[in-house]
Amino acid sequence: MADDGWIWTVVHADNRKETSAIRFKTLKECADDAAQHGYVAWKAEDERRRDLILGVSKILAKESSSE
Secondary structure, eight states, rough: OBBBBBOOOOOOOOOOEEOSOBSSSSHHHHHHHHTTOOOOOOOOOHHHHHHHHHHHHHHHHHHHHHO
């Protein structure tokens, strides 16, 4: 973080850059604003894999309880 706050920046496939219009006091505010503009921060590979495993486990548990 710079001393004057957080900004988000996106580089599009055509090398066009888009940056937040303002600086944010916290990283959370910055990430929330980027999400409101349609951008997402991808989770680390381990987190995505864990989420998939948990999701599959929930589906299997639901299916077995409805039998």
